[in-house]
Amino acid sequence: MRVTQNMLTNNMLRNLSSSYNSLGKYMDQLSTGKKINRPSDDPVVAMKGMDYRTQVNQLEQFERNIGEVHNWMDNTDSALDKTQKALERLRELAVQGANGTYEEGQRGNIASEVDQLKEHLLEIANTKVNNKYIFSGTQTTGDGGNKPFTINDNFSPGDDEFFNFAGNNNEVLIEVSSGSKIKVNTSSNEIFTEKLFEDLTNFAKELREGDDDEAIGNYISLIDDHIDNNVNARADLGARQNRIDLIENRVEEQTVAAKDMMSKNEDADMEKVIMNLTSQEAVHRAALSAGARIIQPTLLDFLR
Incomplete structure (x- = not known):
């Protein structure tokens, strides 16, 4: 199969797009502190997160209910003391x-x-x-x-x-x-x-x-x-x-x-995210450098 300049260019652009996606993923994790930012990132983590969040919300509602119970009972006890x-x-x-x-x-x-x-x-x-x-x-x-x-x-x-x-x-x-x-x-x-x-x-x-x-x-x-x-x-x-x-x-x-x-399921390991982001930046710069070398020669360069 004959490899043309156009094929090299398209492959390079596709690889750069993938690299940008990876950079964006790690940047999102770094800015939000979460492993995923949409269900499609990891459906399993998303489903577990919904269950954990439901449980936390329910327990927090129970805590508010207990506060109401304390308020009711404390006032009752005060009234009975005066009685x-x-x-x-x-x-x-x-x-x-x-x-x-x-x-x-x-x-x-x-x-x-x-x-x-x-x-x-x-x-x-x-x-x-x-x-x-x-x-x-x-x-x-x-x-x-x-x-x-x-x-x-x-x-x-x-x-x-x-x-x-x-x-x-x-x-x-x-x-x-x-x-x-x-x-x-x-x-x-x-x-x-x-x-x-x-x-x-x-x-x-x-x-x-x-x-x-x-x-x-x-x-x-x-x-x-x-x-x-x-x-x-x-x-x-x-x-x-x-x-x-x-x-x-x-x-x-x-x-x-x-x-x-919930934190273990959803929160990102920030040290790992930073290392992945740094590594991906290095890969991205290397891809840009290699791409520049591929695209640089033109017909005029061969005619000189």
Whole structure:
């Protein structure tokens, strides 16, 4: 086969184009830090990368969910702590009120403080975090914008219109790991019950109108029951907080492992890329030099 000048020129141009492609590939790897920049570069790496990226995104979403769980539980614990202090103060007032040395006017002052503490507990029951009521179950927006817990003092305890709860006692569940959901709320029927507010209303009424030390003293045990309910709710909340801490540590470890696998699959070995780029540049310069020698002779050069 006769090798012509045109064949040499075309081969040289084709080889130079291939060399430019290699240079471009290594330059892309160097600038992006990735082994591939399009699926066609390596379909296997691309498919694995999609799987790893999906896993990382899922774990990062779980981390955000866990942050929401912490926010919900921390605010609940703070509210229950304030509830505990209010109930302990009410017990002190019950002990004071049962003291026979108090006169009617002095017990009226105690009753006024009981009323204020009742309102304080009502405000705690209507605690709102991130525009959500945390003690109203899944009815986190209340009743048409109204607070979930309301008391109508125009009615007596025991009447249907005295106490109104517009929420529910359903569990608020948040997924914190694959297939694992945790309850983040504390149900209102554990603490902020109708009986709590009825007992406090009757207690204040007894202080104002009654002088029976024994009848007033009976409220000590009633308040103790509410204190026990609050303590039990906090214990249950604490157990769930401990569990979410363990889950958070596991998710964080899984996230680190997934990102490491994704990095090993996608990230380029920069030292290797630089060496390949340097080597390809040398090959490219050599190809250009050889091409210049092939193209240089012309018909005029032979006629001289």
